[in-house]
Amino acid sequence: MKLATLKDGSRDGRLAVVSRDLAWAVYPGEPRTMQAALERWDDVEATLTALYDQLNAGNAADAFAFDPHNAMAPLPRAYQWLDGSAYTNHGQWMERAFNLTPIDTTLPLMYQGGSDDLLGPHDDVPFRDDAHGIDCEAEVVVVVDDVPFGAKAADAAAHIRLVMLANDWSLRGLQPREMKTGFGFIHAKPSTSFAPVAVTLDELGEHWHDDRLHLPLAVDINDRRIGQPNAGEMSVGFGRLLEHAAFTRRLRAGTLIGSGTVSDAADGAGSAALAEVRAIEQVTQGQIRTPFLTFGDRVRMDMQRDGASIFGVIDQQVVSALG
Amino acid sequence: MKLATLKDGSRDGRLAVVSRDLAWAVYPGEPRTMQAALERWDDVEATLTALYDQLNAGNAADAFAFDPHNAMAPLPRAYQWLDGSAYTNHGQWMERAFNLTPIDTTLPLMYQGGSDDLLGPHDDVPFRDDAHGIDCEAEVVVVVDDVPFGAKAADAAAHIRLVMLANDWSLRGLQPREMKTGFGFIHAKPSTSFAPVAVTLDELGEHWHDDRLHLPLAVDINDRRIGQPNAGEMSVGFGRLLEHAAFTRRLRAGTLIGSGTVSDAADGAGSAALAEVRAIEQVTQGQIRTPFLTFGDRVRMDMQRDGASIFGVIDQQVVSALG
Numbered sequence: 158m159k160l161a162t163l164k165d166g167s168r169d170g171r172l173a174v175v176s177r178d179l180a181w182a183v184y185p186g187e188p189r190t191m192q193a194a195l196e197r198w199d200d201v202e203a204t205l206t207a208l209y210d211q212l213n214a215g216n217a218a219d220a221f222a223f224d225p226h227n228a229m230a231p232l233p234r235a236y237q238w239l240d241g242s243a244y245t246n247h248g249q250w251m252e253r254a255f256n257l258t259p260i261d262t263t264l265p266l267m268y269q270g271g272s273d274d275l276l277g278p279h280d281d282v283p284f285r286d287d288a289h290g291i292d293c294e295a296e297v298v299v300v301v302d303d304v305p306f307g308a309k310a311a312d313a314a315a316h317i318r319l320v321m322l323a324n325d326w327s328l329r330g331l332q333p334r335e336m337k338t339g340f341g342f343i344h345a346k347p348s349t350s351f352a353p354v355a356v357t358l359d360e361l362g363e364h365w366h367d368d369r370l371h372l373p374l375a376v377d378i379n380d381r382r383i384g385q386p387n388a389g390e391m392s393v394g395f396g397r398l399l400e401h402a403a404f405t406r407r408l409r410a411g412t413l414i415g416s417g418t419v420s421d422a423a424d425g426a427g428s429a430a431l432a433e434v435r436a437i438e439q440v441t442q443g444q445i446r447t448p449f450l451t452f453g454d455r456v457r458m459d460m461q462r463d464g465a466s467i468f469g470v471i472d473q474q475v476v477s478a479l480g
Numbered sequence: 481m482k483l484a485t486l487k488d489g490s491r492d493g494r495l496a497v498v499s500r501d502l503a504w505a506v507y508p509g510e511p512r513t514m515q516a517a518l519e520r521w522d523d524v525e526a527t528l529t530a531l532y533d534q535l536n537a538g539n540a541a542d543a544f545a546f547d548p549h550n551a552m553a554p555l556p557r558a559y560q561w562l563d564g565s566a567y568t569n570h571g572q573w574m575e576r577a578f579n580l581t582p583i584d585t586t587l588p589l590m591y592q593g594g595s596d597d598l599l600g601p602h603d604d605v606p607f608r609d610d611a612h613g614i615d616c617e618a619e620v621v622v623v624v625d626d627v628p629f630g631a632k633a634a635d636a637a638a639h640i641r642l643v644m645l646a647n648d649w650s651l652r653g654l655q656p657r658e659m660k661t662g663f664g665f666i667h668a669k670p671s672t673s674f675a676p677v678a679v680t681l682d683e684l685g686e687h688w689h690d691d692r693l694h695l696p697l698a699v700d701i702n703d704r705r706i707g708q709p710n711a712g713e714m715s716v717g718f719g720r721l722l723e724h725a726a727f728t729r730r731l732r733a734g735t736l737i738g739s740g741t742v743s744d745a746a747d748g749a750g751s752a753a754l755a756e757v758r759a760i761e762q763v764t765q766g767q768i769r770t771p772f773l774t775f776g777d778r779v780r781m782d783m784q785r786d787g788a789s790i791f792g793v794i795d796q797q798v799v800s801a802l803g
Contacts, residue, residue, distance in 0.1 A: 268664050269666065339660065340589055340590060409557065
């Protein structure tokens with residue numbers, strides 16, 4: 158099943174079921190919002206799935222053309238956004254390029270992100286200053302319903318209800334100072350952007366296994382491909398990330414858990430963030446050639462299965478917030 | 481005006497207006513929840529204030545006795561919880577006691593906290609293991625409506641709608657490892673607890689000035705007073721904390737901003753967290769005598785004005801989450 162949240166002037170938008178080919182949409186009577194669906198998933202899943210099947214068969218009454226420009230983030234705001242950093246390859250390049258001390262932890266890396274203002278796939282992305290090192294990070298994000306306190310990986314993974322694609326915008330010039338405080342990111346991680354539809358695990362077929370999504374994630378900047386790393390290269394899967402998050406507390410329905418910047422050591426995989434492109438340039442060419450983003454630049458992300466977009470694309474422009 | 485959220489079986493509870501003396505409550509017809517009130521504050525403030533005045537005068541129809549044991553956190557879940565660390569005195573004791581390197585920053589310290597599951601004033605507080613260094617932190621928290629991107633301190637402070645009292649539970653044994661990663665806190669900061677009522681600034685009278693609440697905050701553990709530091713001793717006020725939070729993004733209605741553990745260098749002020757009690761023991765007596773909390777311990781917090789509780793008390797028991 159594929160679900161989106163369409164703009165209706167409210168902060169939470171309106172839940173819509175979207176056809177597998179992303180061409181059509183239909184509003185369920187209830188629930189009205191994505192958050193409401195996640196809070197009573199077991200009660201609403203069958204009804205929503207039946208509507209999805211009708212839509213795919215061309216039999217849904219009141220179906221309308223799906224316009225991704227009218228999509229908000231599937232959850233336009235969330236009560237929790239926990240982002241991991243689960244690709245060892247990414248960390249290793251950063252450490253080699255910039256002589257960083259490896260982060261001393263045998264546990265998954267994860268930070269608490271801001272979730273009051275998540276952006277839709279074609280919304281302009283406002284930044285204060287393009288001297289701050291504006292960068293993209295293509296990620297896979299899962300959404301859970303209620304996860305019990307202390308859940309182990311396998312039990313926690315059973316609470317994954319939806320999968321999304323995200324661009325975790327980062328300000329590289331502000332990141333080192335915030336990391337040095339030990340308190341994590343406030344300035345360096347502004348609003349995150351999301352692809353238009355969230356999908357259930359069955360939509361991913363054989364590409365979802367070991368709590369990972371094993372497909373390449375294509376990232377283009379101003380129509381230049383910077384990478385298509387395989388998202389399945391996580392050193393720990395989403396179940397383990399959820400176990401980490403739930404170690405000292407329960408997680409409530411609608412919590413988002415991110416993979417961190419997808420990264421893949423395979424030849425030709427490229428990168429899903431400019432920081433990694435630059436790190437590889439530093440190590441292999443002795444100097445950085447690729448700049449960070451500036452106002453007017455566009456970033457596009459897409460993940461396909463059998464030649465068709467799974468989540469719809471993220472395609473956005475970097476703009477000045479303060480004019 | 482004083483507002484609370486009462487348990488009604490739902491995740492967000494039901495908004496109630498509470499009398500100044502905390503004896504009576506009444507449900508407004510609309511809005512139904514605290515979050516809804518914050519989203520359209522300018523539209524609902526006059527109606528809620530009129531109801532508050534009737535309640536205080538003994539003239540509110542359908543008034544009922546206010547039971548703080550039936551209160552949830554004023555916002556039982558929030559889209560954002562940003563906690564500062566604005567008391568220099570606290571940081572200095574910690575550095576002296578444990579030979580910590582002072583955190584290198586000229587900007588306010590702040591972390592993004594988990595806000596999907598905030599606790600009411602008399603809810604039991606579940607922890608995984610009382611070997612984790614369970615500690616309390618008494619704090620003042622403000623709640624804003626929509627704050628624009630890049631707002632300066634004075635403009636941002638004008639968006640403060642309510643003030644709350646919180647216990648930012650902390651696990652001291654897990655904190656150093658998470659700080660070393662630079663990614664902030666996931667394990668070390670489980671659910672935060674809140675006093676039963678949130679109050680508007682006019683309730684604080686002359687005690688609110690310079691974007692700070694200038695009153696002592698009493699903290700008792702198992703009926704032993706550990707401190708009553710004055711919350712006005714912040715090195716930066718809430719306006720400056722909000723400016724910091726809004727530097728690279730807007731803040732959406734219902735965002736919580738905390739002061740950090742209240743700390744006061746005055747003689748006899750004591751401390752609002754056991755970590756500080758222990759740091760002072762280490763420095764002044766050469767050894768730590770006070771243990772962290774264990775299952776069954778109770779923590780009580782209260783702030784009074786003219787001998788009357790402003791927010792109602794937090795009074796909770798530390799319990800085992802996993803049985």
